[in-house]
Amino acid sequence: MSLTGENLGHYYQKDRWIFKNVNISVGPGEVLGLSGYSGCGKTTLARLLAGYILPKAGRVTVDQKPMERRAFRPVQLIYQHPEKAVNPKWRMREVLTESYMPSQDILDAFEIREEWMNRWPIELSGGEQQRFCIVRALNPNTKYIIADEMTTMLDAITQAKIWNAFLSICKSRDIGVIVVSHETSLLKRLCDTIYRVGGQ
Numbered sequence: 001m002s003l004t005g006e007n008l009g010h011y012y013q014k015d016r017w018i019f020k021n022v023n024i025s026v027g028p029g030e031v032l033g034l035s036g037y038s039g040c041g042k043t044t045l046a047r048l049l050a051g052y053i054l055p056k057a058g059r060v061t062v063d064q065k066p067m068e069r070r071a072f073r074p075v076q077l078i079y080q081h082p083e084k085a086v087n088p089k090w091r092m093r094e095v096l097t098e099s100y101m102p103s104q105d106i107l108d109a110f111e112i113r114e115e116w117m118n119r120w121p122i123e124l125s126g127g128e129q130q131r132f133c134i135v136r137a138l139n140p141n142t143k144y145i146i147a148d149e150m151t152t153m154l155d156a157i158t159q160a161k162i163w164n165a166f167l168s169i170c171k172s173r174d175i176g177v178i179v180v181s182h183e184t185s186l187l188k189r190l191c192d193t194i195y196r197v198g199g200q
Ligand SMILES: Nc1ncnc2c1ncn2[C@@H]1O[C@H](COP(=O)(O)OP(=O)(O)OP(=O)(O)O)[C@@H](O)[C@H]1O
Pocket: 012, 013, 018, 036, 037, 038, 039, 040, 041, 042, 043, 044, 045, 182
């Protein structure tokens, strides 16, 4: 069982490869870090592994099967910018319950206040919106989560609290996690192993 990328390669302009021959795998309950300099292709690799874009070379499998294009994605991607990931025309309660009905325990773990539920996304800070995106990704059917610079907008104390809550829920549910970050110290603290995109 694993989320695996085999010999992955991608480019946006024909034959101008961003990376090639990337072999990467994360198993249930494991935490893998993706590091690398700005522009090396971390977000591109995250999107390939989540099935948002198709690789120009190689393949992605989820538990030995090709990624299925069905309504619910077993691989969830949490973006750096939550404002791009929520529907601005929905109140936060709708944003959250589009995926499933989270328990009060999960809402409490991320310190989501009841009064935020009736607000529009624009009435919350980026960090507050991101907590909703994290809870939304923790659907009971999620098997793997890719967190792309998930806490970059938060202060150090809030960042630590969010990671503690997030990783303890992932461990308890055996969710495999890929943490994308340019912060090596964060990756060293959180991850079992680190893959450096771009190789250097
Ligand atoms: N949609 C796109 N069309 C064309 N080029 C793109 C597109 N998305 C990314 N790129 C280019 O692909 C390269 C890799 O981008 P990507 O966002 O994956 O890197 P990154 O490592 O996540 O960067 P950062 O750490 O700065 O967020 C960059 O040179 C970028 O300009």
